[in-house]
Amino acid sequence: MNETALKQVHLDLGARMVPFGGWEMPVQYRPILDEARTVRTRAGIFDLGHMGRVRIGGRDATAFLQRLQTNDVTQIQPGRIRYAMILNEQGLTQDDILVYRNPGDDGFFLVLNAGNTARDLEIMRRLATGFGDLLVDDCTHRLGMIAIQGPLSAAITQRFCDGELESLKYYGWNMAKVCSVPMLLSRTGYTGEDGFEIYVPEGHELTVWNAFLAAGKPDGLTPIGLGARDTLRHEAGMPLYGHEIDETTNPLEAGLDWAVKWNHDFVGRAALERVQQAGGTGRTLVGLTSASKRCPRQGYKLVAGGQEIGQICSGNISPTLDTNIATAYVRSAFGAPGTQLEFLIKDKAEPCKVVPLPFYKRPR
Amino acid sequence: MRPNDRKYLKSHEWCKVEKGIATVGITDFAVSHLSDLVFLDLPGKGTSVTIGESFGEIESVKAVSDLYSPVSGEVIEVNKELPDNLDWLATDPFGKAWMIKVKVTAETKDGMDSTAYDAHCAAEGH
Numbered sequence: 001m002n003e004t005a006l007k008q009v010h011l012d013l014g015a016r017m018v019p020f021g022g023w024e025m026p027v028q029y030r031p032i033l034d035e036a037r038t039v040r041t042r043a044g045i046f047d048l049g050h051m052g053r054v055r056i057g058g059r060d061a062t063a064f065l066q067r068l069q070t071n072d073v074t075q076i077q078p079g080r081i082r083y084a085m086i087l088n089e090q091g092l093t094q095d096d097i098l099v100y101r102n103p104g105d106d107g108f109f110l111v112l113n114a115g116n117t118a119r120d121l122e123i124m125r126r127l128a129t130g131f132g133d134l135l136v137d138d139c140t141h142r143l144g145m146i147a148i149q150g151p152l153s154a155a156i157t158q159r160f161c162d163g164e165l166e167s168l169k170y171y172g173w174n175m176a177k178v179c180s181v182p183m184l185l186s187r188t189g190y191t192g193e194d195g196f197e198i199y200v201p202e203g204h205e206l207t208v209w210n211a212f213l214a215a216g217k218p219d220g221l222t223p224i225g226l227g228a229r230d231t232l233r234h235e236a237g238m239p240l241y242g243h244e245i246d247e248t249t250n251p252l253e254a255g256l257d258w259a260v261k262w263n264h265d266f267v268g269r270a271a272l273e274r275v276q277q278a279g280g281t282g283r284t285l286v287g288l289t290s291a292s293k294r295c296p297r298q299g300y301k302l303v304a305g306g307q308e309i310g311q312i313c314s315g316n317i318s319p320t321l322d323t324n325i326a327t328a329y330v331r332s333a334f335g336a337p338g339t340q341l342e343f344l345i346k347d348k349a350e351p352c353k354v355v356p357l358p359f360y361k362r363p364r
Numbered sequence: 365m366r367p368n369d370r371k372y373l374k375s376h377e378w379c380k381v382e383k384g385i386a387t388v389g390i391t392d393f394a395v396s397h398l399s400d401l402v403f404l405d406l407p408g409k410g411t412s413v414t415i416g417e418s419f420g421e422i423e424s425v426k427a428v429s430d431l432y433s434p435v436s437g438e439v440i441e442v443n444k445e446l447p448d449n450l451d452w453l454a455t456d457p458f459g460k461a462w463m464i465k466v467k468v469t470a471e472t473k474d475g476m477d478s479t480a481y482d483a484h485c486a487a488e489g490h
Contacts, residue, residue: 016399031400032425227426293403297428317402317425345428
């Protein structure tokens with residue numbers, strides 16, 4: 001089991017640790033719903049040292065990435081970031097990733113799901129043989145990653161960050177001095193709130209973590225575990241690999257067609273084109289809410305008029321909306337907002353309703 | 365210290381049998397690992413339960429878990445107040461937070477005493 005540089009800190013903070021994507025990570029320090037509320041109203045810090053991180057360099061970096069993933073990297077300006085998918089030849093999802101174009105325009109940086117990193121690297125190594133001048137450098141184990149998320153995150157980060165954060169736009173990244181050490185910092189996150197993800201050079205993780213805790217203490221900043229992170233991303237309508245997307249789904253039915261650019265020849269393109277020409281797969285990803293006492297969960301079946309019409313991908317108790325929320329694949333005819341459905345818990349039917357995604361959008 | 369007047373299951377239920385009546389609940393270890401409990405579903409009076417089979421469900425913020433019966437028999441009493449007072453499971457898992465009482469026809473042979481159960485929990489990592 002892999003562990004991040006901050007494992008002992010989490011234990012000292014009383015975290016409950018769980019295995020996640022091959023890493024031992026904190027799932028919670030306090031009740032999960034309280035942690036989620038803290039991020040919505042104040043700010044929280046997250047250890048994300050488990051995320052896969054890979055540098056792509058060399059003259060063929062652009063051509064390689066155009067083949068590897070679905071977005072158009074030639075359209076990414078230096079210092080900007082785009083969401084994308086890695087597909088297989090069948091057009092099915094191998095991973096969802098962020099593609100960072102270096103601020104200095106000297107290559108790219110990819111952030112991958114922890115549980116998919118080994119497979120992604122294997123895909124990249126296989127693909128790389130077709131390219132001459134290419135560097136694929138897995139820096140997961142020699143780079144920390146710490147996120148701060150929440151409405152107060154910019155104010156708190158500015159206190160120990162030498163570099164102007166105001167001009168750093170959402171999905172942009174740049175070099176800044178954090179605790180006097182130069183490091184890359186992006187305005188990104190997986191919570192639906194404003195915030196930053198900081199790529200911390202090895203050996204400085206503890207300094208940055210403690211700086212956040214100290215600078216944010218008067219504002220109510222606390223550490224946040226993976227449990228609340230899942231609740232927050234789900235409220236914000238962001239997919240999680242292994243739930244909304246996996247190797248049985250394609251980006252079109254998942255509502256992620258905006259991350260697919262058809263102007264280049266990515267792996268899986270031909271298969272995906274056939275799906276598009278056929279008018280989809282007949283199923284679609286929808287949001288559901290339920291006032292039931294029982295929370296809908298992954299794998300539960302959905303029925304309409306006694307007929308099975310879909311299955312739940314993720315279910316959560318939403319502290320922000322004060323109701324149960326779920327995402328599910330349903331037969332497209334049952335995907336319109338307002339449609340009444342039922343989910344089954346051991347043959348017991350509970351009512352739910354199709355609603356538009358995302359469940360939550362932060363006020364701006 | 366876990367009470368030594370009862371038997372414990374690997375799946376973290378406990379049962380205390382007195383005069384043919386078993387009182388069944390879950391342990392502090394189970395409660396701390398489930399964490400953030402939100403819902404408890406217990407069987408009705410008169411339901412038959414079977415050794416090793418589910419007699420109810422407990423739901424936390426992130427997951428649902430089955431409750432496994434250490435005994436077979438008929439449920440003669442249910443702790444009806446418990447589903448509305450889930451904090452009892454954290455404060456008094458071996459007392460006030462009992463779940464069901466069963467008129468026992470058979471008892472599991474896999475029950476552990478408190479010392480063996482402590483060791484089992486230590487091995488699971490607490």
